[in-house]
Amino acid sequence: MRLILPTAWHPAAVDAGLIAVATADVVLHVIPQWPVAKTVSGGVALLALLMRRHHRYLAFMFTVPALIMTSIATPALIALYTVARHARDRRVVVLCAVTVAVADGIPSPLDFHGHGSRDLLITVIYSTLLGAAPAFLGQLVQARADLTARLRDVVEARERSERLAAQTVLATERAQLAREMHDVVSHQVSLIAVQAAALQVSAKPTDAAAAGTIRELAVKTLNELRHMINILQASASRATPLAPQPTLTNLHALVTDSGLDATLHGQLREDLDAATQRAIYRTVQEGLTNARKHAPGAPVDVELWHDRSVVGVTVTNGPPTRQALSLPSAGHGLIGLRERAELLHGTLTTERTGDGGFRISLHLPITK
Structure with missing residues (x-):
C-alpha cells in the first residue's frame, strides 16, 4: 500500500504569486490624492509579506494598518491565512480574525453619515466574513496536513509490520529447516558413517579403502550440515511449528x-x-x-x-x-x-x- 500525495508547489513560487496578487491590489487602490501615510502603509504591507514564513505574527501586524487606512485587504488576508495555517492555539486564530474584521469595518461606519443601520449591518457581516474566510481556510489546510502526516505514519507502520511479519515467517522457516536437517539428514548421514566404519574394519583391503572414503565423505557432510544448521538457527524463532x-x-x-x-x-x-x-x-x-x-x-x-x-x-x-x-x-x-x-x-x-x-x-x- 502506497500513499499517493499531490505534489506541493515550491514555496518561492507560492510567495511570488501571492505577492503579485497583493501588489496588484495595492496598485489598484493607490490614487494620486492619497496622503503619503496611506501609500507608505500599502508598501509596508507588501514588504511584510516577505517575512510571513518566519515571522508570521509580525508580518500580520504590519499588514493591519494598510487595511485600516486604505481598505487594502489582500496583504492582511494572506498574513491571516499564514497565521491560521500554522497556529495551534485557536484563540490566537480567532483574535487575528476579529482584528481583520474590525480593521475592515472601522472606516465604513465613520463614512455612513446617517445612511442607517441597514448599511452598518451589511458592513459588519461582510467584515466578519472577510476575517473568518482566511482563518477557516488556514485551519482547514492545517488539518489536512496533519491528516496526511498521520496517514503516512499509518502506512509506514503497516509496511514495518508487514516486513516484521515476513521476517518472522522467514525465521520460522529457517528454524524448521534447521531442525529437519538435523533430525532427518544428519541422522541418515551419521548412519552411513557408522556402517562405513564397520565395513572398513571387516572388509577386504580392496573394499576397505572404498569404505574409508565413504566414511570420510560422510564425516565431511556432517561438518557441512553442522555449519549450515548454525547459520539457519542464528536468525530463527523458537516458536516454530512442527512439520508433518x-x-x-x-x-x-x-x-x-x-x-x-x-x-x-x-x-x-x-x-x-x-x-x-x-x-x-x-x-x-x-x-x-x-x-x-x-x-x-x-x-x-x-x-x-x-x-x-x-x-x-x-x-x-x-x-x-x-x-x-x-x-x-x-x-x-x-x-x-x-x-x-x-x-x-x-x-x-x-x-x-x-x-x-x-x-x-x-x-x-x-x-x-
Missing part, C-alpha cells in the same frame, strides 16, 4: 533399521495427537543417533509408557564396548528436543547412568 513427520507407526522400523542392539517395548495410547507422536519419534531417533555416535556396541532400550495424564518415552543406552567414532557434533539435537517438549508443555531430561551409559526421558501431557 513420521508417526508412532514408524517407530518399529526406526529401531529395527538402526543397526544397533536396540529393543523397543511398551505401548502408547492410540489417540495421541500428531505433534505428540512426532515429538516421541524424534526423541527415539535422537537417542539412537547419540548411542550410535558415542556408545558403539552398547545395547539400547526404548521404553514407551503412559498413564492417565502423561505420556512419554525413555531411551537408555549402556556404556560403549569399543572406541567411539570421531564424528562432528554441535549439540543441536538435544536443544531441538527440548524445544519440541517446551512447545508441547512437556519436559525433556538427560542424565548419565550408573554404568556409564546415557538416558533421555521425554514427558508430555496428554491433550484432550
Whole structure:
C-alpha cells in the first residue's frame, strides 16, 4: 500500500504569486490624492509579506494598518491565512480574525453619515466574513496536513509490520529447516558413517579403502550440515511449528533399521495427537543417533509408557564396548528436543547412568 500525495508547489513560487496578487491590489487602490501615510502603509504591507514564513505574527501586524487606512485587504488576508495555517492555539486564530474584521469595518461606519443601520449591518457581516474566510481556510489546510502526516505514519507502520511479519515467517522457516536437517539428514548421514566404519574394519583391503572414503565423505557432510544448521538457527524463532513427520507407526522400523542392539517395548495410547507422536519419534531417533555416535556396541532400550495424564518415552543406552567414532557434533539435537517438549508443555531430561551409559526421558501431557 502506497500513499499517493499531490505534489506541493515550491514555496518561492507560492510567495511570488501571492505577492503579485497583493501588489496588484495595492496598485489598484493607490490614487494620486492619497496622503503619503496611506501609500507608505500599502508598501509596508507588501514588504511584510516577505517575512510571513518566519515571522508570521509580525508580518500580520504590519499588514493591519494598510487595511485600516486604505481598505487594502489582500496583504492582511494572506498574513491571516499564514497565521491560521500554522497556529495551534485557536484563540490566537480567532483574535487575528476579529482584528481583520474590525480593521475592515472601522472606516465604513465613520463614512455612513446617517445612511442607517441597514448599511452598518451589511458592513459588519461582510467584515466578519472577510476575517473568518482566511482563518477557516488556514485551519482547514492545517488539518489536512496533519491528516496526511498521520496517514503516512499509518502506512509506514503497516509496511514495518508487514516486513516484521515476513521476517518472522522467514525465521520460522529457517528454524524448521534447521531442525529437519538435523533430525532427518544428519541422522541418515551419521548412519552411513557408522556402517562405513564397520565395513572398513571387516572388509577386504580392496573394499576397505572404498569404505574409508565413504566414511570420510560422510564425516565431511556432517561438518557441512553442522555449519549450515548454525547459520539457519542464528536468525530463527523458537516458536516454530512442527512439520508433518513420521508417526508412532514408524517407530518399529526406526529401531529395527538402526543397526544397533536396540529393543523397543511398551505401548502408547492410540489417540495421541500428531505433534505428540512426532515429538516421541524424534526423541527415539535422537537417542539412537547419540548411542550410535558415542556408545558403539552398547545395547539400547526404548521404553514407551503412559498413564492417565502423561505420556512419554525413555531411551537408555549402556556404556560403549569399543572406541567411539570421531564424528562432528554441535549439540543441536538435544536443544531441538527440548524445544519440541517446551512447545508441547512437556519436559525433556538427560542424565548419565550408573554404568556409564546415557538416558533421555521425554514427558508430555496428554491433550484432550
